[in-house]
Amino acid sequence: MPHIETKPMLGLKSRKLISSLLFHIVSIVLGFLMIYPLLWLLASSFKSNSEIFINSFSLIPKVWDAASNYSSGWKGISGYSFGVFLGNSLIVAVVGTLGCVVSSLMAAYTFSRIRFRFSSFWFACVMVTLMIPGQVMVVPQYIIFRSIGVINTLIALVAPWFFGNAFFIFLMVQFFRGLPIELDEAAEIDGCSKVMTLIKIHLPLIAPAIATSSIFSFYWIWQDFFQPLIFMNNPGKFTMPLALNLFTDPNSYSNYGGMFAMSAVSLAPVVLVFILFQKYLVEGIATTGMKG
Template sequence: MKKKSVKWWTYHVLVGGFAILMLYPFIWLLMSSFKESSTIFVTAKSLIPDPWIWTNFVEGWKGIGGNSFGVFIKNTVILVALTLVGQVVSSTLVAYGFARLQFRGKAFWFAIMMVTLMLPGEVVMIPQYIIFAKLEWLNSLKPLVIPAYFGTPFFIFLIVQFIRTIPRELDEAAIIDGCNTFNIFYKIILPLIKPALATAAIFSFYWTWDALLGPVLYLNSPAKYTVSMALNMFLSNETVSNWGAMFAMSVVTLVPVFVIFFLFQRYIVEGMSTSGLKG
């Protein structure tokens, strides 16, 4: 019993120490959001603000370029919603085709899809920009949203692996009952892959909410900026950067991320453990 008690305390002390280490950057960010901009890095070793500057949140919410920070949050929410729906719906349909349907060249096209999964985004960045420029889609959400409706390789692979864990006997029973391919997908497969869909939706939310490179490439008007672009605009190479306001708005933009994680973390674990590790 004594040996078990020592192991228990050792385990929890180590885990607690790593947890504090991992949380320290966020705690530093939170405390810095209440400090004067000119003293944030001077007093970096001291976490507790002295004095507490609450006006950083007011100044940060005023935004930039005549647009309040609420405008940037609204733009980001719209982008996230449209992208999330497109990625999840299109990836689910493609995954169902790879996992259940039989067609010529199925293995070849699945291999091509996996190759695109390993392809760095920087490789296709310039060709995509040229295409979108010729389509006159620049300074709009189209280059960021429309590609999401053609499937996302990572989500396709994730959902394919999940569907493969569902017995084919369910499909055969549904066929006997008179279901066609779409009915099997809608009534049998879709309800059973909710954990995988939730995992894809959560990852889509995180990636789109934090995205900076795509919006920087395609959005030119401040009224269409996302929160990541707005945070970057608080920094200036010519004048004094408003670090306090930027940190304050960084805390605000982290709130939805933490809320989504704590509400749906079990879906992430279930979706990844059930589908991601099966061949």
């Protein structure tokens, strides 16, 4: 049934203006609500301990206490400065990311460009590991790590990432599939070996996938809580998430300002990397549906 358009009361131009205005109002209100918890964290890290829970919702500190919060938080907990935790986190995240991306790249290249026996079976195994909850493996992993003596060492946190990650393998395979096979053939005619083809020809072309994988891998390791919680029990080897968790224990710590300040410190690199490399993240999620 054809629809009969009622005569607009306003001109087209002003209708457009109103709809645009409405869009921006809704978007800004929503945007504010979305980042309010972050702003609140930042504001609380500037407030004095006595002020945090009075008119808690306010984002403007009455008394600025930032310096004392950040310096007292930095002093750390259990006799270790927060710098130790930050250092542990940095080592684990940087080394782990490097290992994870290189291994994933090798696996993805193999799956998409090399014919070998049982390749489709192994690829199916990659996809299965996406579905299996890590909790199934955790008790035996703990036993294995304990028997080879790496519990309470950063190796226990880094090593698992050196075997690559199914999400990144999948993402990179998708990218490799987009590269024409003629490229490989031309390189082969010119006398390029398979490994050289990967390094010289493919690498620059799948750089966006590598960037996406690196960023996500960094995020996941940086924020990982479950693995460190199980494999670490010496505070000197704690990563930041574990240290922050200690801060939340009211029996051992009551400095809310310090806790908020160090929480903000732990998020700063994440937000910074996000702002710098947003483009790669958005592409990566659209391709694989990775959880941030």
